[in-house]
Amino acid sequence: MFILNNVAQPDTLHDAYRILTEKKSNTVLGGCAYLRMGSQIIHTGVDLSKLGLHYIKEADDCIEMGAMATLRDVETNPALFKYFNGVLPKAVGSIIGVQFRNVVTVGASVFSRYGFSDFITALMALDTEVELYHGGRMTLPRFMDRRRAKDILTKVIVHKTNRxxxxxxxxxxxxxxxxxxxxxxxxxxxxxxxxxxxxxxxxxxxxxxxxxxxxxxxxxxxxxxxxxxxxxxxxxxxxxxxxxxxxxxxxxxxxxxxxxxxxxxx
CATH class of the missing domain: 3.30.390.50 (CO dehydrogenase flavoprotein, C-terminal domain)
Structure with a gap:
């Protein structure tokens, strides 16, 4: 169980990043599903719920998933069923249970680079990029090999192809x-x-x-x-x-x- 001393709900990504980097023990709060499994003291948890990052949007050349979209959103999104033989909804459909998938977020799943992540494995096989507030945009394989650093993953971009x-x-x-x-x-x-x-x-x-x-x-x-x-x-x-x-x-x-x-x- 983790101990949370303070919660911040910034209105801008700039403020969210500033608070995150003010103290080593500050961290971003996603769905907190996996935080509950650890034991740590968090000085300030940064809640991204006011930043408009809960979305899955289909554009002409890609599908964008905001950091606060949940794995349940991925599982049920019609656009994701249309491409890549529905591999992303299929990959997340067996994760724990529906209540759990309603909580776990896209941003937390990818940024944490969990070894057991079904979602990351499926994304790695596609033409996927991630966008970080400070680090900018990069391919998912490059992000996976990158040294860990304090940052905020704002969205995951999957390029639409005939894969x-x-x-x-x-x-x-x-x-x-x-x-x-x-x-x-x-x-x-x-x-x-x-x-x-x-x-x-x-x-x-x-x-x-x-x-x-x-x-x-x-x-x-x-x-x-x-x-x-x-x-x-x-x-x-x-x-x-x-x-x-x-x-x-x-x-x-x-x-x-x-x-x-x-x-x-x-």
Whole structure:
């Protein structure tokens, strides 16, 4: 359980960032779902609810998700169902339960870079950017590799393309945290393979994706080879939900399934 000494509800992003950076123990409050699982003392919690960041908007070339949009908003948004085979609603649909998804925000999920995040894994397989108040706009993979710093994630931008995508996750039970997550997408000969819950944060299997670039039909042999490369090129760890060896074996299986699903898309 966390202890919160003060709450600030700024009217501008400028004020929100100023308060956030005034003291080391100040932090942004999203849905607070995961803050409750830790033990810390927060001097001032910065509530972003007055900044107009609770939205999902479809533009001509992208879909923007404000930081205060919830995972339930992602799950039920009609625009997100239209693109990428509905991979984003599918990815978040099994997270804990509806009440939980009504609380957890897009900004907190992405900014925290949780290793168990289904949402981040799916976003990594798309053409995704994030926008930070201080750090500016950057691709999601670049943000994931960036050193942690005090900032406010204002929105997530997913560029609208003709990518076909698929999502796979392994859980002990439907509402449990994942043992492994996989997302695969294809835009012509541009493939992306993202693997998360390793149990560390999601990463792209770059060499595995390169194996899928054939200039023609992706055969079952090629799919199997790419899945094996993914299992070999990414590091895996052990926690209470599974061993590194188990995750590596399941990576081969889930990546193979996701690639086959995408390859079958018209």
């Amino acid at each position: 076909q995508a698929a999502y796979q996750a392994l859980r002990n039970s439907k509402s449990d945290y994942p043992i492994l997550t996989v997302a695969v997408s294809r835009l012509e000969d541009d493939w992306k393979i993202a693997v998360g819950a390793r149990p560390t944060r999601a990463r792209l299997a770059v060499q595995a994706a390169k194996r899928l670039v054939t200039g023609g039909t992706v055969t079952s042999d090629v799919i199997g080879q790419a899945a094996q490369i993914a299992a070999e090129e990414l590091p895996f760890g052990t926690n209470m939900r599974g061993s590194a060896e188990y995750r590596r074996a399941m990576c081969h299986v889930l990546v193979k399934r996701a690639i086959a699903e995408v390859a079958a898309c018209k």
